[in-house]
Amino acid sequence: MRGKVIVSSLLARFFSAGHADAVTIFPFIFVRTAAMVHNKVLMNHERIHLHQALELLVLPFYILYVAEFLVRLICYRDFQKAYLNISFEREAYKNETDLYYLRNRRRWSFIKYYTL
Structure with missing residues (x-):
């Protein structure tokens, strides 16, 4: 899945x-500047x-994401x-530089990155 990229600093x-240069709201990727599309x-x-x-x-992802963030905060x-x-x-973050990661990624891989 590639996602539709939308350049909008406001969104x-x-x-x-106000904390990120880019954010994913399925199925869109919002970036602050057009140059970021090429990063x-x-x-x-x-x-x-x-x-x-x-x-x-989709929805459970965002619920878990926010819940985990709040607990960690x-x-x-x-x-x-x-x-x-x-x-x-x-x-x-661990795999962002591996441009082939998504081709080899196993389902539920994020679980091995969960720590208490």
Whole structure:
């Protein structure tokens, strides 16, 4: 799944609460600038999220994503640290530079990135 990329600084900021250059809201990838569309690593990162969302039937992905973020925010009391420790983000960041990752990725791979 490649996703439809939409260049909109306003929507990227809105959906990420002003914290990200790009955000995936299935089936769209919102980026702040047109140049970001050509950033292969960033696009791979966001496409990993598309696959995660699809395998969890979309809505449960976002529910789990927000729930895990809130739990980690309570634990760490630091927005950035909480965000970076979400299992979905850990998988995406770990594999974003491997442009072939999605070809070989197994379903539910994000689970191995979940830690307490």
